[in-house]
Structure formats: C-alpha cells, structure tokens
Amino acid sequence: MSVANIDNNMVISLRNVAFHFWLKKSLFRKERFAALKDISFDLFHGESLGIIGRNGAGKTTLLRLLGGIIRPDKGTLINNGVKTSLLSLQVGFDPQLSGLYNAILSGMLLGFTKKEIEDKLYDIVKFAELEEFIDQPVRTYSSGMRARLGFSIAFHLDPDVLLIDEVLAVGDADFKKKSLAVMKEKIQSNKTIVLVSHSSGTIRQLCNRAVWIEEGITRAEGDTEDVLHVYEEFLRTFKHY
C-alpha cells in the first residue's frame, strides 16, 4: 500500500493503527486482546467504502475508532475535521417518554443541537409514519414502530461521514423495503459512507471501494471487485483446512 499523497478529498486516513483491550479474568488477572493489529487505509470524500472481513476480524472496533469513540494505541488516525457518526438505531431511548422526546434526546446524543433536531422533527415523524402516536410513550409502541422511529432519526440527522454496521433495513416488511431503498439511495449519492459487512454481496452491490480485514490486519485495499476477489479466494482456501 502506498503512502497517501496530499489529497484534498481525503477525509480520514489510518496508518498502522493498532488497538487492544483488556478482558477481565479475575481481580488481578486480565488478558490482553488485540482487536486491531495493523490497519491502514484512506477514506475519500463522497465514496462508499466497504469493509469486509469474517466475524471477529475487528470490523466493529474499527467502526468505533472511525466514529471517534476510542483512540488507537499505536499508529495514526487523521481526521480532516469531519463529523463522523455510527448509524446507531434507538440511541438512548427511554420507554417512559413520548416518541417526540425520544427523537429529540436521541438526536442530541448523536451530536446535534436541539434546534437542529426540531427543524427536522416533522420529516422524522412523517417518514416513520408515526404522526398519530408521536405523543404516546414509546413503551406503548410495537417493536416495529420503535425500529421505524429509530431508523428515521438516524437517517434524517446527517453527519459528514456515516458509519454503518451491517443493518440496513429494519421494521416490518413494508418499512424494510422503504428503509432499504432510501439507504441505497443515500449510499449511492455523493455521501461519504463506510459500510461494514461480512457478506460480499452487500459490499459488491453498494460500495465503490473496499478494504479487507483479517485478524485485525488490512489485507487488501482497492476496487471492490479486486478486493472481493482476493477475499473470496481466501475463504475458499480457508475452507479446505
């Protein structure tokens, strides 16, 4: 992998990033677990970058790193001043409060001001199809209604870079179709997106570039087809053992 040149389009850049955490075993014993060992790649403005890897490859940890929740132990992560956010559904929902309160609260936790959320509240409620129920406590909602509200909040409040962990479609069948459609539209638009998945199908369908991660190490970065090709090759040989 080549060293990144000065590129105005580069929004986030990772170089030899490593991250570990401790697993508590008992009072005095803890075990070091290296989630990421050597990760390097760049994220450019307007692209949809797919991160592929098997379960336990460190994909979720990597998303947290990109989302500014944790910092690398080693290596560098450079953020060119963009606001990143994990597409987290139903963040901080309180079942006792009304849908309206939860929407505001959830949005504030996602990093927006009360004013910014209130400006979009109408769209959020309308998209979630909850106009009649929005003043009812969320505990009275069905799980489908909750999922709709959660998705609508996360979808309408836009960070500069959206980080998505597998989940694209939520709710009942109809809403699933609707949410998948708008999500695809957003991914294919000029929006910068990082999508994490273990399925090559999803990445192939939605991303223009991909990074393959195996056991916390970047194994390949480049065009989706090229990366998926080596990944699938790896899976095939892996299965033989």
Add this chain to the structure above:
Amino acid sequence: MLASPNDTICLNNLNQLSILFRKMPITQRHIELIFFKAYANLRSEAARTYLSFMWWIIDPILSMAVYYVVFALLFQRGTQDYVPFLLIGLITWQWFTNTINHGMTTIQGNTKLMNQVHLPKVVFPSIVIVMDTFKFSIVFLLVLLFLWVYGFDVGVAYLALPLILGVQFLLTTALTYLLAAIIPFLPDFQFLVKTTLRLIFFLTGIFFEGSKIPPKYQSYFYANPMATLIEDYRNVLMHNMWPDWQALGIICLYSAIGLYGAYRLIGRFDYVYPRVIMQ
C-alpha cells in the same frame, strides 16, 4: 501518537485533530444535553408512578417521620424544635447522599451508550447531579415555607444561605465526579461507598447537636464537612447566626481543588472508559 513521518503532511490539521480526538471539552451542546436529559429523566421518573413527582416531596417527609418516631418518641432524645432541627439535617444530607449514590455508577452504567456515540464522560454524572439538585431545591423551598409557618423569621443571616448551598453543591459534585471516575476501574468500590455513607450518616449530627459530643471527639466530628454544613444551615435558618466562615472557606477550597482534579481525571480517561468497560 503523532510519530510517523506521514504525519508531517497533515500538520495543518493538527489543530482540528486535537479538537476532535484529544481534548473534547464540554461545549454548549453538551450543557444543553445535560439539562435536557435531566429534564427528560425527571419526566420519565414521574411517569412511572401514580403520584408521580409528588414522591419527591412525600419521600423526604416519610423518612423524616421515621426518624422522628424513633428518636423523639421512642428514645426521648428530642430537643426543643426537634422537627425543624431534624428536617434541615435530613434534607440537606439526602441531597448529598442521593447525588453520590446515584451519580457514582453513571460512567460505569452507560457502557452501551458510550460505545455508540462519543460524549465527554463527565456528561453522565452531571445529568444525575442536575436531577438530584432540582429535586432538592423543591424540597428545600417547602422546608423554608414550613420554617416560616412554624415561627422562625427570615434574618440577616439568610444572606449566607446561597453560599452554604453553593459550597455543598461544590462538595457533592467533586465527590460524585471523583467516584464516577474511579468506579469503572474498581466496580466493587461502590458497595463500600454505600456502607461508608450510611456510617457517616449516623456520625453527621442529623439527630443530635455537635455540641453534645464530648469535647475530645469534637475535632473528629467537625472533620466531616457535612457536619459543619448542616450546623451552618441550622444556625442560619433557626438561630439567625452567621456560619463558621473559616470552616466554610476550607471546605470550599478543598472541594474546588477536588472538583478540578476529578474533572481532569474523567477527561483523561475519556477514551479509556469505553475500552475498560467493554468486555
């Protein structure tokens, strides 16, 4: 973190980098969040019971009744004006102890949330501090009303009241932040704190006057800042006497230092907490 030569190209971004990934100070947005979340939590709490927010008032009155029965009626320990005496001690103590008990586990308890969004961790205990302080202020106003109805007049010493309240707020916040900072690393500590607080409760002079203690133990008794503060409240509210300025100043100074230290400590571990707690 900034070691490899690749970084030189990004020196102009260092400033942004430090803002985004290093300091993460409390901003206007976070203060707005603290107050709105506290308000939402209070609403949510009220929605859980039939009498809703009436419980914030009923609860201290009930506990006051319990101690009155035990100490004034059964033990015959009641002194003159025992109800106001007990009431002032109890509600101010409850503000102190409730805030610490509720606040100390907030960083530890918000694992899920802090792994979904980045927030300065000091936000979590602050929400609880705002909630408990709000509940206390309602109860405190009611106690003031009660004292006036009971026959105590508003005196000049009332001028010192905001100061005593402020010092107690400082002390409570400092201790809550400090414990909230430590408990994610030592979760077992919270049980020790609860027991210690219960012990201190009996040693704080809520049921008895500090002056009734044998002189040789007095210095130990007043080493407890809450004992001094509660005596100050009573002096102001019941006897129109000024507080012990020197003691108040010392508590204020130590609390301010402790608060600053605890705030820095939480900030220092901002990115360590999500890692320590996730398992």
